[in-house]
Amino acid sequence: MRRYVALALLLLLFACTDDAGDGGSNVEPGNDAGGDTSDFADVDAEETGDTNETDAQADVPADGETPDVDDAGEDTPDVIADGDATPDADPDTGADADADTPEPAGVPSAEITQPAGRDVIEVGTPIDFRGVVGDTLHAPGMLAVRWVSDVDGPLFDGPPNRDGLTGFTTDALTPGWHNITLIATNPDGAVANAQVRIGICQWGDPETFDTEINGAAWRIYGDAFWDPGGWLEMTGNVQGRKGAIYNIRDIVNPGDVAIRFRIWTGGGTGADGFAMSVFDVADVAELDRLNAEAGSGGALGYGVGGDWGDWEVDGFHVEFDTWHNVFNGDNELHTDPTPENHIGVMTNGDPGTHHLWAEIPTIEDQQWHDVTVEVEGARVVVTLDGVTVIDGEVPGLNFKGGFIGFSGTTGFFTNFHRFDRLQVLQECRVE
Numbered sequence: 509m510r511r512y513v514a515l516a517l518l519l520l521l522f523a524c525t526d527d528a529g530d531g532g533s534n535v536e537p538g539n540d541a542g543g544d545t546s547d548f549a550d551v552d553a554e555e556t557g558d559t560n561e562t563d564a565q566a567d568v569p570a571d572g573e574t575p576d577v578d579d580a581g582e583d584t585p586d587v588i589a590d591g592d593a594t595p596d597a598d599p600d601t602g603a604d605a606d607a608d609t610p611e612p613a614g615v616p617s618a619e620i621t622q623p624a625g626r627d628v629i630e631v632g633t634p635i636d637f638r639g640v641v642g643d644t645l646h647a648p649g650m651l652a653v654r655w656v657s658d659v660d661g662p663l664f665d666g667p668p669n670r671d672g673l674t675g676f677t678t679d680a681l682t683p684g685w686h687n688i689t690l691i692a693t694n695p696d697g698a699v700a701n702a703q704v705r706i707g708i709c710q711w712g713d714p715e716t717f718d719t720e721i722n723g724a725a726w727r728i729y730g731d732a733f734w735d736p737g738g739w740l741e742m743t744g745n746v747q748g749r750k751g752a753i754y755n756i757r758d759i760v761n762p763g764d765v766a767i768r769f770r771i772w773t774g775g776g777t778g779a780d781g782f783a784m785s786v787f788d789v790a791d792v793a794e795l796d797r798l799n800a801e802a803g804s805g806g807a808l809g810y811g812v813g814g815d816w817g818d819w820e821v822d823g824f825h826v827e828f829d830t831w832h833n834v835f836n837g838d839n840e841l842h843t844d845p846t847p848e849n850h851i852g853v854m855t856n857g858d859p860g861t862h863h864l865w866a867e868i869p870t871i872e873d874q875q876w877h878d879v880t881v882e883v884e885g886a887r888v889v890v891t892l893d894g895v896t897v898i899d900g901e902v903p904g905l906n907f908k909g910g911f912i913g914f915s916g917t918t919g920f921f922t923n924f925h926r927f928d929r930l931q932v933l934q935e936c937r938v939e
């Protein structure tokens with residue numbers, strides 16, 4: 509029995525080390541034996557270090573020359589790596605046959621085309637991973653492809669299609685940030701990597717405002733107040749008001765983000781509007797100063813830049829504007845892009861630059877409306893009651909995070925301005 513095992517082992521060793529001559533191309537790509545692409549699973553000739561004797565028997569006859577001489581000069585790296593007491597029986601003498609006609613080894617490539625880096629994705633969402641691999645020498649089908657998460661381990665193994673396309677879909681990634689790596693290995697053992705970083709996130713618990721807000725988490729400015737009905741009210745249905753409420757405990761991180769909340773307005777004569785803001789200011793004291801200086805009326809309680817102030821601050825705002833401002837050089841500082849009620853995507857405390865906007869004519873209907881805001885790089889998507897109303901790029905947008913809050917104003921005309929049920933999905937408040 510033992511003899512059969514030994515014979516089997518010997519055959520196996522013979523088979524492996526026969527490959528080793530080609531496998532040596534991993535470290536000596538210029539000497540690839542040429543065309544033998546079946547042995548790429550033998551990652552390294554050196555791994556067969558204890559099989560050299562068999563190797564020599566296999567290779568010397570093919571070589572047809574005295575291996576001792578050649579080995580000393582050409583295959584020194586293998587001799588050293590082998591750590592073998594009989595270097596003159598070098599396993600890689602087979603390469604000598606090709607020494608005069610070197611063939612270039614293939615150079616693989618890998619690229620991830622989907623998803624884009626830094627995507628923030630809700631846990632459980634199916635994600636399509638797509639990539640393309642290639643090689644300067646070998647057909648795509650000869651490449652071994654693997655997708656790996658540094659958190660969840662191998663995600664997918666399999667060859668690409670004939671065009672080098674590879675991909676899979678999963679909804680099973682665990683919450684947190686993942687470095688997803690696409691690895692393409694060619695028959696020569698050369699490896700190409702591509703990587704993206706994505707966040708698998710869970711929505712935080714919604715802030716329902718059903719109980720009185722905690723002063724350690726929420727700071728109230730001006731005329732705003734917590735309403736016992738279970739929401740935040742910015743102004744009340746009263747003329748000439750300005751109010752804001754910011755969270756001073758849960759700072760929104762920079763990077764991609766998704767935010768949900770509900771809005772309610774109307775009940776008055778129609779003005780001015782309200783806004784969700786994220787201001788990247790240094791501390792609460794600066795937030796206090798900003799809110800003290802923010803413009804009323806058409807500035808909706810967040811305007812501190814543009815024509816409304818000299819603040820240079822990183823801010824991101826989604827405004828719900830129910831009053832048409834028109835610049836007349838006198839008592840108005842900016843012009844709204846439409847006479848209609850509108851949602852605007854605004855930045856840096858500037859109520860005059862409507863980067864993206866959409867009309868929402870019926871927003872003053874005294875009903876709760878669900879709003880989602882997604883920031884993905886420079887792209888901003890806003891939905892109202894599940895319908896996408898804005899989907900566009902804000903050139904140069906780089907979401908800095910910061911203090912998140914709400915503001916609203918009235919002037920001669922009035923409305924209630926209510927917010928409720930705030931949720932933030934981000935990188936990644938893993939719970």
Ligand SMILES: [Ca+2]
Pocket residue numbers: 716717718737738739928929
């Ligand atoms: Ca509520």
Ligand SMILES: [Ca+2]
Pocket residue numbers: 780781806829830831832833844
């Ligand atoms: Ca306005």
Ligand SMILES: [Ca+2]
Pocket residue numbers: 827829844845852859862
């Ligand atoms: Ca506006």
